[in-house]
Amino acid sequence: MEKNICGVKKALSVIGGKWRIDILWHLAQHSNLRYNALKRALVGITNTTLNRSLNELLAYQLIHREQFDVSPPHVEYSLTAEGKKLIPVFEIINYLGLEMVQKKDTFSC
Amino acid sequence: MEKNICGVKKALSVIGGKWRIDILWHLAQHSNLRYNALKRALVGITNTTLNRSLNELLAYQLIHREQFDVSPPHVEYSLTAEGKKLIPVFEIINYLGLEMVQKKDTFSC
DNA sequence: CTGGATCCATGCCGATACTG
DNA sequence: CAGTATCGGCATGGATCCAG
Numbered sequence: 001m002e003k004n005i006c007g008v009k010k011a012l013s014v015i016g017g018k019w020r021i022d023i024l025w026h027l028a029q030h031s032n033l034r035y036n037a038l039k040r041a042l043v044g045i046t047n048t049t050l051n052r053s054l055n056e057l058l059a060y061q062l063i064h065r066e067q068f069d070v071s072p073p074h075v076e077y078s079l080t081a082e083g084k085k086l087i088p089v090f091e092i093i094n095y096l097g098l099e100m101v102q103k104k105d106t107f108s109c
Numbered sequence: 110m111e112k113n114i115c116g117v118k119k120a121l122s123v124i125g126g127k128w129r130i131d132i133l134w135h136l137a138q139h140s141n142l143r144y145n146a147l148k149r150a151l152v153g154i155t156n157t158t159l160n161r162s163l164n165e166l167l168a169y170q171l172i173h174r175e176q177f178d179v180s181p182p183h184v185e186y187s188l189t190a191e192g193k194k195l196i197p198v199f200e201i202i203n204y205l206g207l208e209m210v211q212k213k214d215t216f217s218c
Numbered sequence: 219c220t221g222g223a224t225c226c227a228t229g230c231c232g233a234t235a236c237t238g
Numbered sequence: 239c240a241g242t243a244t245c246g247g248c249a250t251g252g253a254t255c256c257a258g
């Protein structure tokens with residue numbers, strides 16, 4: 001009866017980018033992070049890309065943005081409940097990915 | 110202690126393309142398919158893209174290619190054992206994806 | 219029927235510079 | 239500190255033609 005996998009495509013449209021998984025993962029590890037902490041963690045990312053990614057994830061309500069107007073002002077990002085649901089899935093995919101490429105490889109991280 | 114998610118990136122490098130998920134999914138539904146059957150199922154795909162995707166999946170040993178030199182000759186593709194391991198994962202991601210985007214959306218399939 | 223080769227199009231990502 | 243704007247490159251996907 002041919003189920004479709006529309007959901008997979010949706011999911012990939014959210015987590016399929018180059019950095020989004022990394023962002024979600026770091027947030028999962030640290031519960032909340034400031035903008036610059038994220039930027040430091042994601043070695044090589046630029047402001048443009050980090051902001052773009054954060055906005056996309058915000059739009060999908062996977063992360064939460066909280067602004068502190070104290071001095072000096074800062075912003076903290078954290079996973080929403082929706083975002084946290086992703087963690088076990090990442091772990092499955094991770095295991096799978098490690099298995100997939102273990103024999104043949106030129107793939108380096 | 111900061112586990113990394115190298116496996117997720119590997120996995121995405123395999124299933125992250127525009128059509129690869131579709132191909133795997135159709136193979137999962139039909140157990141084996143000929144080249145043209147796949148092409149018919151994947152509405153809109155071109156030869157170039159289909160071949161490129163098939164070759165990539167072959168390289169990762171997720172699908173199997175069997176050639177029949179009868180007349181007219183044809184080729185059949187099927188999932189390998191490795192490829193079949195992906196099916197339950199797709200279902201998880203699918204469920205997840207459907208949930209993620211159910212409230213807000215402009216996303217159409 | 220199957221699929222390689224070549225060229226073209228598009229979209230994601232990044233560098234740089236600038237703002238509240 | 240936390241972004242935005244603009245511009246450009248590069249990777250990936252597609253169209254078309256051709257071959258075993």
